[in-house]
Amino acid sequence: MYGERRKRSVFEIVREYMERLDAWADELLESPEHPSWDVQSCCLEPLCDISVTADEVVVTADLPYAQPETIVVEAVEDNLIEISAKIKRKVRFGDFGITHRKGEFSSFRSRARIPMPVETDRMKIHFKRGILEVHLSRKKGHRVKIE
Amino acid sequence: MSEAVRIVEKKRIPSGAIMLQGLPDVGLVGLIATSYIISELNLDEIAYVDSDLLPPIVVLHKGLPHAPLRIYGNKDLIAAISEIAVPVKALHRIMRKLVDWAESKNVTMILSMGGLPVQNRQDIKEPKVFGAGSSEASLKLLREKGLEILNEGFIVGPQALTMRYCVERKLTAVALLAQSFFNYPDPEASAVAIKKFAQITDKKVDVSDLLEKGEEIRLRARDIMRRTQSELNQMKKSQEYDLPLYV
Known part of the structure; x- marks a missing residue:
C-alpha cells in the first residue's frame, strides 16, 4: 500500500486534488434543482435571461402562448423583478403525454434578480414574437472631472 | 476495461448514407430540426449510444425505456439526436465515437444543423x-446551394468537434447555422435550417407543421433548454461572439 503511494508523482497528486476541487466548486455553483412548474399555484416557470450593457440591464423571458394584455412586470425589491402572464389555454401534464402526475397550469411566473443597481421605477417593456424584454436603466455613478 | 462510449446497433445500419447530428445546442435548433426530420421521414430507431460518461437516465416513451442518445435511420439517412443535454465532460469522446462509427458505415457526409446566436433575433x-x-469541396457544395459561408469566427460545441474529427478522418462535414436565439428554443430557425438541408440532400420535408407547432415546442422544450444552457455556459459557448485574431 505504502509502496503504491510512493509511485504517484507529485504532479498526479496535485492534478487529482485540483479535479476534486473543481468537482466541489461545480457542486457549490450549481443552483438547487427545482421543477419548472408549480402545481399549487398553477404556474409554469418561463425561461429567462439577463444581459448587462454599459447603460442598462435587459431581462428577457420566453412566454409562448402568453396573452400580451395580461403580462405584468413588477419590482418586488430594488434588485428583484417578478414577471407574470396568463397563458391562452390551460396546459396539463397530459398534454405532454405524462399520466403519472396531475395538475394544470394557467400562467407563467418567475422572478429575476438584477445583478447591479438599476432604476426600477423607469422600466421599459416590449413584447415581440413571444419574447418579453424588460429594459432597466443602470444607476449612474458620480462623474469626476480630470484636473 | 470497457469502452467509454459504445454504439449499440439494434437493426441493420445502411452503408453510404448521409448522417445528421442534432444534439442540444444554441436555441435547440439542431435537435428540433433533426427530431422533426426523423418524424416526417418516418426513420426507425436503429442504434443507441451507451456510455458511463452520461448521467444514469432512461427516457420512457409509450411506457418503454429508451436511451436518451439515439440513432435513427432508413436506407440512405442516419440521424443522431439526444433528449438530454450532453455533459461537456462527455462531449469529446461521444462526438469522436459518432464520427468513428460514421466512418465505419461509409457515411458520405455528416450534416449538422445548429443555431448562430444573434442579439436582435x-x-x-x-x-x-x-x-x-x-473541406474546399464541402464549401463549394454550400456555395452552389446558395449558402453564405461562415468565413471567420469560432464554432463551439458538438458541431465544432464533428468538424475537427471529420477533418482528421478526411470525411465531409457540413454545418448549417441558422440565426437564432441563444437561450430560447427556436423552431423558426430550425425550419429554415431544414429547408437548406432539403436543398442539399434533395429530400422533401414540409416545415409547415413545425411552424404551426412553434409555440407548443417552445413550451415543451423549456426543461431541456434550461439544462442545455448550463452546459453551454460550461463549454464557453459565448466565445462564438468573439472576434478571432489571426495575423
Whole structure:
C-alpha cells in the first residue's frame, strides 16, 4: 500500500486534488434543482435571461402562448423583478403525454434578480414574437472631472 | 476495461448514407430540426449510444425505456439526436465515437444543423442560414446551394468537434447555422435550417407543421433548454461572439 503511494508523482497528486476541487466548486455553483412548474399555484416557470450593457440591464423571458394584455412586470425589491402572464389555454401534464402526475397550469411566473443597481421605477417593456424584454436603466455613478 | 462510449446497433445500419447530428445546442435548433426530420421521414430507431460518461437516465416513451442518445435511420439517412443535454465532460469522446462509427458505415457526409446566436433575433422574420464545411469541396457544395459561408469566427460545441474529427478522418462535414436565439428554443430557425438541408440532400420535408407547432415546442422544450444552457455556459459557448485574431 505504502509502496503504491510512493509511485504517484507529485504532479498526479496535485492534478487529482485540483479535479476534486473543481468537482466541489461545480457542486457549490450549481443552483438547487427545482421543477419548472408549480402545481399549487398553477404556474409554469418561463425561461429567462439577463444581459448587462454599459447603460442598462435587459431581462428577457420566453412566454409562448402568453396573452400580451395580461403580462405584468413588477419590482418586488430594488434588485428583484417578478414577471407574470396568463397563458391562452390551460396546459396539463397530459398534454405532454405524462399520466403519472396531475395538475394544470394557467400562467407563467418567475422572478429575476438584477445583478447591479438599476432604476426600477423607469422600466421599459416590449413584447415581440413571444419574447418579453424588460429594459432597466443602470444607476449612474458620480462623474469626476480630470484636473 | 470497457469502452467509454459504445454504439449499440439494434437493426441493420445502411452503408453510404448521409448522417445528421442534432444534439442540444444554441436555441435547440439542431435537435428540433433533426427530431422533426426523423418524424416526417418516418426513420426507425436503429442504434443507441451507451456510455458511463452520461448521467444514469432512461427516457420512457409509450411506457418503454429508451436511451436518451439515439440513432435513427432508413436506407440512405442516419440521424443522431439526444433528449438530454450532453455533459461537456462527455462531449469529446461521444462526438469522436459518432464520427468513428460514421466512418465505419461509409457515411458520405455528416450534416449538422445548429443555431448562430444573434442579439436582435426578435426583429428577424426569416432567419438567415450560414454554412461551414470541413473541406474546399464541402464549401463549394454550400456555395452552389446558395449558402453564405461562415468565413471567420469560432464554432463551439458538438458541431465544432464533428468538424475537427471529420477533418482528421478526411470525411465531409457540413454545418448549417441558422440565426437564432441563444437561450430560447427556436423552431423558426430550425425550419429554415431544414429547408437548406432539403436543398442539399434533395429530400422533401414540409416545415409547415413545425411552424404551426412553434409555440407548443417552445413550451415543451423549456426543461431541456434550461439544462442545455448550463452546459453551454460550461463549454464557453459565448466565445462564438468573439472576434478571432489571426495575423
